[in-house]
Amino acid sequence: MSRFPETIAAVGIPLAWGNLMLPGLGLGVRGRTAANAGFATAYAVAFHGVPNWRSAKGFRYGLVSASLVAAGYGVALSIPSVRKRMHEFDDRGPGVSTVEWVAVHIPIGTVYSEEMIFRATLEPLLDNTFGSRAGSVLGALTFGLWHIHPARAAGDSVPVAIAATAAGGGAFGWLRRRTGSVTAPALLHLAINVGGALAPRVARLIGTART
Structure with a gap:
């Protein structure tokens, strides 16, 4: 438990950033992407994150x-x-x-940033401090809590958003533990978010074509 204070700080800092500090900056889409990526990189450096992006297994x-x-x-x-x-x-x-959204903001502002924070950095700290079983639960829960402000801003149910993203975080964390790399969860994360952005547009195009 010698790393307990560092681990608690590693949990609190991204929650404060994502739910309080970043929204308080009042940035547009491009500014949020740049700020998130910068924060994620600095956070990973400060807490010694190891993404292992080049893993073949990942x-x-x-x-x-x-x-x-x-x-x-x-x-x-x-x-x-x-x-x-x-x-x-x-x-x-x-x-x-749409091209900018799926080619820049999802991969960098969301996937890169969240995988560097949570799977590359926070979850290994949690595993080392509390053990992998507790670490997986705490990592997934923290990932869910990271989405409080986005859910409020979108008018979504906060409890549902926390539960859904925590479940996703659990799957991402399992892939990271299985492969020793954030590449696997990052690719899954990217597919989910890009698909979620494109599928409604494709559905509307199909609907228009058939009317």
Whole structure:
């Protein structure tokens, strides 16, 4: 438990950044992406994060996971009732083009930033301090709490957002532990978020083409 104070600080700092400090800056989409990436890099350096981006095992697991997610989106778009529900989803990338949103802001502002903070840095600290079982739970919960402000800003249910993102964080953490790399969870994370951004647009295009 000698690293307990450092670990508690490592938990509190990103929660304060994501839910209080970053929103308080009042930045636009591009500013938030740059600030998040800068914070994530500094946080990983300060707490000795080890992403191991070049892991071959991480690439293999990540590509398989991402492929399954892509297939899931494809199946969902092929079902008329589900496609209609997707058609009604809000655009979560206001102020920038779809290309910029999926090519810059999701990969850098979300995936890179969150994987550097949580899977590369915080979860190894939690594992070393509390053990892998408790560390996985605490890491997933902290990842869920990181999404409080985004849920409020989007008008979503905060408890649902915490539960859903904590579940996702649990899956990402499992991949990191399985492969020893953040590449696998990053690729899965990217597939989920890019698919979530593109699927409603594809659903609307299909709906327009069929009217």
